[in-house]
Amino acid sequence: MVKVYALLVLYKGVNSGTVLKSAYDLQSFSFFQRSSVQEFMMFVSKTMVERTQAASRQSFKEGEYMLHVYVRADNLAGVLISDHEYPNRVAHTLITKILDEFTAAVPASNWATADEASVDFPLLPQYLARYQNPKEADALTKIQSELDETKIILHDTIKAVLERGEKLDDMVAKSESLTMHSKLFYKTARKTNSCCNF
Amino acid sequence: MDEDKFALVEKVMKDVDNVMMKNAELCAFDIVPVEANFQNKSPVLHLENCLGLESWCVKHVYMYCYSELMDKYFAKPKRKAQKPSSVNAERLTRLLNITLLINPELNSLWNKRREMVLNCFLQKSSELQFSKLVLSRKPKCNDAFAYRRWLLKEIFKDSTLQSNHINSLANDEIYVCDLASDKSANNYHSWNHRIWIINLLKKCKNFDVQFLFIKEYDFSERWLAKHVSDYSCFHYRQFCIENIFLVSVERWSTFDNHINGYNRRSLIKTLGNNFPKDITVQASEADLLTYSDESLVNLLLSYSNKKCNCTVDNVLLCRKIEVLFHELDLNSELLRFYKYHEAMWYHRRFIVHKLISIMYDHFGINRQNGSLVKSSCGKCNLDATSERNAKIVRYDGNRIYSCVLFNVLMNYEKVFIDERRIDGDNYADRHEKYLRFIEGLNNVM
Numbered sequence: 001m002v003k004v005y006a007l008l009v010l011y012k013g014v015n016s017g018t019v020l021k022s023a024y025d026l027q028s029f030s031f032f033q034r035s036s037v038q039e040f041m042m043f044v045s046k047t048m049v050e051r052t053q054a055a056s057r058q059s060f061k062e063g064e065y066m067l068h069v070y071v072r073a074d075n076l077a078g079v080l081i082s083d084h085e086y087p088n089r090v091a092h093t094l095i096t097k098i099l100d101e102f103t104a105a106v107p108a109s110n111w112a113t114a115d116e117a118s119v120d121f122p123l124l125p126q127y128l129a130r131y132q133n134p135k136e137a138d139a140l141t142k143i144q145s146e147l148d149e150t151k152i153i154l155h156d157t158i159k160a161v162l163e164r165g166e167k168l169d170d171m172v173a174k175s176e177s178l179t180m181h182s183k184l185f186y187k188t189a190r191k192t193n194s195c196c197n198f
Numbered sequence: 199m200d201e202d203k204f205a206l207v208e209k210v211m212k213d214v215d216n217v218m219m220k221n222a223e224l225c226a227f228d229i230v231p232v233e234a235n236f237q238n239k240s241p242v243l244h245l246e247n248c249l250g251l252e253s254w255c256v257k258h259v260y261m262y263c264y265s266e267l268m269d270k271y272f273a274k275p276k277r278k279a280q281k282p283s284s285v286n287a288e289r290l291t292r293l294l295n296i297t298l299l300i301n302p303e304l305n306s307l308w309n310k311r312r313e314m315v316l317n318c319f320l321q322k323s324s325e326l327q328f329s330k331l332v333l334s335r336k337p338k339c340n341d342a343f344a345y346r347r348w349l350l351k352e353i354f355k356d357s358t359l360q361s362n363h364i365n366s367l368a369n370d371e372i373y374v375c376d377l378a379s380d381k382s383a384n385n386y387h388s389w390n391h392r393i394w395i396i397n398l399l400k401k402c403k404n405f406d407v408q409f410l411f412i413k414e415y416d417f418s419e420r421w422l423a424k425h426v427s428d429y430s431c432f433h434y435r436q437f438c439i440e441n442i443f444l445v446s447v448e449r450w451s452t453f454d455n456h457i458n459g460y461n462r463r464s465l466i467k468t469l470g471n472n473f474p475k476d477i478t479v480q481a482s483e484a485d486l487l488t489y490s491d492e493s494l495v496n497l498l499l500s501y502s503n504k505k506c507n508c509t510v511d512n513v514l515l516c517r518k519i520e521v522l523f524h525e526l527d528l529n530s531e532l533l534r535f536y537k538y539h540e541a542m543w544y545h546r547r548f549i550v551h552k553l554i555s556i557m558y559d560h561f562g563i564n565r566q567n568g569s570l571v572k573s574s575c576g577k578c579n580l581d582a583t584s585e586r587n588a589k590i591v592r593y594d595g596n597r598i599y600s601c602v603l604f605n606v607l608m609n610y611e612k613v614f615i616d617e618r619r620i621d622g623d624n625y626a627d628r629h630e631k632y633l634r635f636i637e638g639l640n641n642v643m
Contacts, residue, residue: 001383002424002536028380030228030335031248085426087536133424135535181232188231188253 003028005065006041006081007094007128009102009121010049011111012071017049019116020106023124025132036185039178044158045069045079047171051161052077057152059088060160067158070095076103076111090134092152098127207262210255211292213242218295222327223247226334227299229256249331256300263297272306282310287319295328302332302339312348322349330374337378343391346371354398361404368410371395379421379431389430393437408449411441419528426532429541436548439525443518450517461520463487468523469498472613474605491516498603499560510560518556519603525549530614533623543625547632553607554637561598568638570598599642608643 008022019042026034044062048069052058055073059066066084068091071077078095105121106114131137155161158168172178172186218224225247232252235241243250251259271290273279282290291314298307314320326349329342336342353359353367372395378388396414399407418435425431445453454461470483489497495512498519529546533539558565564573598604611633618626634640 001428002426031226031246032228032230032243032250085536085539135423135532184231184233 001083002085002132002134004080004082004086004091004128004131006038006045006079007098007124008042008045008079008081009098009124010045010077010079011114012049012052012054012075012077013112017046017077018114019046020111020114020119021102021116021121021124023128025128033185036179036182039182040186041081043172043175043178045081046177048158048161049077049079057092058155058161059091059152060155060158062158066091068092068095070099072099074108076108078102087134088152088154090131090137094127094131098124203258204262206255207259209240210242210251210259211263211296213240214249214251214296214299215292217242217244217249218328218331221247224249224327224331227251227331228335229253229300251300259296260300263293267293267297267307271310282314282317282319284319287314290314291320298328298332299335302336302342305341308341308345311345315349315352322353325349326370333374333378334381337381338385338387340387343387346374347391347394350395350398354402359404364399364402364405368395368399368405372414379428383425384428384430386430389434392434396437396441408445411438411445412449412453414438415442423532426536427539427541429544432541432545432548435545439521439552442521443514447513461524464527465520465523468527468610469602469606472606472609474602474609495519498606499557499601500597515556515560519553522549522553522556526553526610533618537621538623538625540625543629546629550607550611550633551637553603557598557601557604561601563598565638608639612643 004025006022006024009020010017011020022042024038024041026037029037044067048058048060048067049071052069052071054071054075057068057070059068061084064083066082066086066088068080068082068088069077070079070092076099078099080091080095082091101123102121105123106119110119162168162171172183175183178186221244227249228251230243230250230252232241232254234254235252241252241255243252267290270280271282271293280286290310294307294311298304298311311320311325315322315325326346329346329349332339332342350367350371372392375388375392375395378391379385382388392414396407396410399405399410415438418431418438421431422428422435442450466483466486469486486494491513495516499515526546526549529542529549533542533546536542558570562573563570565571611629615626615630630643634643
């Protein structure tokens, strides 16, 4: 399946990242799971932005999902969550494009203090819808132009950027931004995924 | 304590039943993870046509319902088990509903439902609705699909079925398959079910199955553009292609007009790019566009050496070639864009194999144990049996390898394999090996 689940624009502050704008397509999840999935995607995006150095690109494989992160030199960051069949090149070009347009729409002086409610950037959901089919969108917008020089670092799992002894499970348990419901959802999902599936 | 639980389970069953009775549009069921009953609320959730059950109560509900079912209705020896009757039908339905929603992989319970349908305690239409609900949580549940097939067979036994009723049944079924395929990648069961329903409709007199063929052909193309490694869908696509060959000439030309003769133009373009250099083909691309089906086939395959007098349907032959070359183009495009996907390469094998078999067929040749033999005409069996297995002389073999279509195909594949190989796609080598050793083209490549 080629699918984009979420697009987020974040600001990487000194200690933590803040979400400036986000758009989700969670139709493929069961109705009762959607809010948890959304919370989760936001949590993971924030964490990964915090662990990506400025002016670098990273892509993480986690289960059946791919997480593409780009943090610019000015600490504006973009995250795209897709499945693993989504072409990396398109994902990163799209993030670059979005960040450029975001810079044009929202002045840089506001980034550090703004939050999702105060930022007006209606383009995000449009991009999310259009790039569901990367082949058509790519032909349409002609972003064939090669990606900038920044190399994409590819990780097979999110664990690669965690510090020694740190576990995603513990981070989830400690996190304050996730509700009880979502934490439980995470635990159950872990359990169900571990059994064999045909 | 236990009595509390029983009361709770009874309450849950009643609530679930109520929701299912009241809301005919119910479209999804799920178990929602909740650790314990913090608030004294019913664990049955009902939001926006979705039914949810909080996870803490699932164990109790399932144990209670399952054991009641087993004790009363599936007791052994069989004579001790209660048969569905007007007295217990309602209770039994409730128990079956909730147990199957939680665990749909219990064939005995589905069989009990079948028994109830036959005794008219359950409606066929509401049963279709119920199994759809089950599939919303477990899209790979074969028991639920099998139950649907059984229901549909029962429904289709009625020969007075109106065509609009058949239409709506067909649409519903295809819709259910859509949902299940979307929920779970490579869903063998849903694609298989889709093939089954189309094969069922083929036998139906009051149904325009040719329209469905074209619709599904179009649908699978769009689906595959977004699900590039769904091998189950590739299999379905191959089924669609075979079906397209059964569509009547008039029907096809309407579709062809709709896509503006796109297939023909792209075939001509491919031909133009890959014409063998040593054979001087006079026609330019613009000329080729004016060719009739008849003359295009003559150009591509030259004459046939069939001995019988059966007429060859060149219009159909031309359509087959067009469709398969379109498929080849599509496949190349997707492989270029998404790269390194095994499923697409395997689909390519299918396309190439199909094209080569068309040629063998045209020249009256069969491939047996790796060597070419003459085959009898499928239509009239004219060929004498003595000649049948005679190895063909080299000259006949050369005839197929020198025809324009064969050379165009080989050139197309060679160029594509080289291009992919440079891009670092290891499957390109494997594809070449396949052509050489499985299709037996080692001598001519």
